[in-house]
Amino acid sequence: MLEETLVLFRNIRNPNYDKSLKGYLASGGHKALKQALGMKPDEIVQVVKDSGLRGRGGAGFPTGMKWSFMAKGTGKPSYLVCNADESEPGTCKDRELMLKDPQQFLEGMMIGCFAIGCNHGYIYVRGEYWPSIKSLNAAIDELYEAGILGDNVYGSGFKLDLTVHTGAGAYICGEESALLDSLEGKRGHPRVKPPFPAVSGFNGCPTTVNNVETLACLPYILTEGPEAFKAHGPENNAGTHLVSLSGHVNRPGVYEISMHASIREIIYDLGGGIRGGKALKGVIPGGSSSPVIRADEIDVNYSFDGLSKIGSMMGSSAMMVFDEDTDVVQLLHRITRFYNHESCGQCTPCREGTHWARQILRDFLSGNGSDRKLKRLHRVGQNMSGTTVCALGDAAAFPIMSFVSKFPEEFKNYFESTSPIAA
Amino acid sequence: MFSPDIQKQIDHVLSRYPIRRNALLPILHLAQKDNEGYLTQEVINEVAALCEVTPTHVEGVITFYTMFKLKKPGKYHVQVCTCVPCCLVGGTELLEHTEERLGIHAGYTTDDGVFSIEEMECIGACSYAPAVIVNEDYHEQVTPEKMDQLIEQLRTQA
Ligand SMILES: Cc1cc2nc3c(=O)[nH]c(=O)nc-3n(C[C@H](O)[C@H](O)[C@H](O)COP(=O)(O)O)c2cc1C
Ligand code: SF4
Ligand code: FES
Numbered sequence: 224m225l226e227e228t229l230v231l232f233r234n235i236r237n238p239n240y241d242k243s244l245k246g247y248l249a250s251g252g253h254k255a256l257k258q259a260l261g262m263k264p265d266e267i268v269q270v271v272k273d274s275g276l277r278g279r280g281g282a283g284f285p286t287g288m289k290w291s292f293m294a295k296g297t298g299k300p301s302y303l304v305c306n307a308d309e310s311e312p313g314t315c316k317d318r319e320l321m322l323k324d325p326q327q328f329l330e331g332m333m334i335g336c337f338a339i340g341c342n343h344g345y346i347y348v349r350g351e352y353w354p355s356i357k358s359l360n361a362a363i364d365e366l367y368e369a370g371i372l373g374d375n376v377y378g379s380g381f382k383l384d385l386t387v388h389t390g391a392g393a394y395i396c397g398e399e400s401a402l403l404d405s406l407e408g409k410r411g412h413p414r415v416k417p418p419f420p421a422v423s424g425f426n427g428c429p430t431t432v433n434n435v436e437t438l439a440c441l442p443y444i445l446t447e448g449p450e451a452f453k454a455h456g457p458e459n460n461a462g463t464h465l466v467s468l469s470g471h472v473n474r475p476g477v478y479e480i481s482m483h484a485s486i487r488e489i490i491y492d493l494g495g496g497i498r499g500g501k502a503l504k505g506v507i508p509g510g511s512s513s514p515v516i517r518a519d520e521i522d523v524n525y526s527f528d529g530l531s532k533i534g535s536m537m538g539s540s541a542m543m544v545f546d547e548d549t550d551v552v553q554l555l556h557r558i559t560r561f562y563n564h565e566s567c568g569q570c571t572p573c574r575e576g577t578h579w580a581r582q583i584l585r586d587f588l589s590g591n592g593s594d595r596k597l598k599r600l601h602r603v604g605q606n607m608s609g610t611t612v613c614a615l616g617d618a619a620a621f622p623i624m625s626f627v628s629k630f631p632e633e634f635k636n637y638f639e640s641t642s643p644i645a646a
Numbered sequence: 647m648f649s650p651d652i653q654k655q656i657d658h659v660l661s662r663y664p665i666r667r668n669a670l671l672p673i674l675h676l677a678q679k680d681n682e683g684y685l686t687q688e689v690i691n692e693v694a695a696l697c698e699v700t701p702t703h704v705e706g707v708i709t710f711y712t713m714f715k716l717k718k719p720g721k722y723h724v725q726v727c728t729c730v731p732c733c734l735v736g737g738t739e740l741l742e743h744t745e746e747r748l749g750i751h752a753g754y755t756t757d758d759g760v761f762s763i764e765e766m767e768c769i770g771a772c773s774y775a776p777a778v779i780v781n782e783d784y785h786e787q788v789t790p791e792k793m794d795q796l797i798e799q800l801r802t803q804a
Contacts (some may be wrong), residue, residue, distance in 0.1 A: 302665075312730045312768040350675065350713045351725075353782035385654040386662040389672050392712035408670035408697060409704050410710040426664060469731035476773050511730050511768075513721065541772065543731050557733050561767055 225488035228455055228481040230443050230463045231436065235323045244365040247326035253444035259334045260379040262364075267338040274449035275461030280306050280397075281436030281510065281538050283527045292421035293339050294429040301543070302430040303341040304406065305332055305438060306645075307348040307355070307424035308390055312511035312561060313541030316465035317435035319477045321348070321355035325362035329385065331438035333376065334445065336383055339431055343384045346435075347402050350391040359387050390424070394565035398613045399432040412567050413613035436465055456482030470544035471498045482526035486516075487575075489525055490544055501546040505629070507575035509538030511558050511619030514625035515551075536626070551633045555626040556584040562619035573616040576607040580623055592637035601627050648692075652680040656696065666698045670707060673697060674714055683723065684715040705772070720755045720762035722800045724748075725779040728765055731772035736789075740776045741765055743790040755792060760804045 272287030309317045366372040396405045398617045400414035424430020453461040460482040473495030503518040514535040523529040563577035604623035607616040694701040709712040728737040755762040771777035774786035
């Protein structure tokens, strides 16, 4: 029976936990921060490299390595910007950390700022997350009142300010370069890379963008050591991670698991199985952009490598489960509608492709599907892959290609001659 | 002219960024809050001056982000999520129920100005679906019955 592995949630799962600064300090908080302030920034970067921590925002990029790309000696300030835009459909893990244990995340943020030499860190929170914004602002106020944030963090001479920035409703602002444009006070359009943010980011200064959960791992890594963190997962998949479980399970929720766990265990042990005792049809394993998998593919590790082995990806660890009664053509139509709505419109394959795909799927749903249209749908998906400024083009294409290849019979049900409406 | 409390918050926000333009999104949120939930040309001009950008720049920004409104919303802006996880567990039906109940489609405001409805893409509460936001508050695992109760409660407060 799979159980949670509590690292990031160790306070959150304690019913008596007091999330104020006082409560956090009483739980052992700021031990890691004080330790970090006594180290050289490069030493911290090395510890994070040794821990094998990979970004939890979607791409799984090694965090320590990302930090080491920061341009040095430019004469410009360096920035750490936290990505709390959390808008990949299915994902609701960062908000748990911001709402229920904001000080732990902020300690991670402060450690990250010190490691990359940032004196003013920004937390970009999606605009709809008012409760998280209030929670973070209250926690930051406490840190200023206690004299921890400001000109001299714990007497180390390190100056640090933190500011919560509110987004305003645009999925694309989760993409890091669009996020930086948005933070600068512009429309959130992804930038052509290179230059990467580590060279030219916020206001043209060297910048690292990290996800909330990524930064929240830092206190544990520092106090318990890189080996302890690594032990929570197979080789190259270090640490626990937060899975946002949703859809047709009995117990949806956000769970913290080691990367040794399998998809089956997550659905049946933690999620309590499928609602109404129904059979599982499929799983979208890592946010709506990850390729869908069928019910017979769930005996793999829910880890970066486990999922890539079966042609999918862990993305933002958002697992959406659907049962035997689900109409997958409708489901794909809904996903495609999302990407069509959120395309920023800069690139033709993404702007037009998401529109065409949505149109074709609507044809299917109104009983006008055909083999020719199915092939066209596949081709539209292909044309979006790898041809765009940012990865939203791919994110829209993955579901299209994978749904068509994993559930071909369901699309055939919507072919003209056999469709329920035409009949 | 902003109300004194909002002006104070705007000044604070401006002090947190290296360039005034950087504060545009947070200031637009405050300005909108100060003006019954929407932005007029007058407010846009004022924010543009504050952030040292052109009004056209501000308009471009406003139209890019869904949370900035050019039309006055209801006193209670009911935002129903119908994105993938919510849709799997009844989000679409919940939206239809809400529309029927209030007698308006998503995108509209009731004649008395009390309610408006908006259909939302994922609002980040997927494990607690179907999810709804009213103004700044989240409501989770909302059934049609819960929605009815909520509407009644808000109506009596209005
Ligand atoms: C279309 C798109 C949307 C994204 N949305 C998010 C998001 O909501 N939150 C997030 O942390 N990362 C998101 N990312 C990934 C970021 O670009 C970036 O890789 C990440 O924030 C880096 O943090 P990490 O290294 O800690 O994972 C998105 C990427 C793309 C292409
Ligand atoms: S891929 Fe889509 S979202 Fe990304 S930059 Fe191009 S048009 Fe914009
Ligand atoms: S899909 Fe509705 S909150 Fe995520």
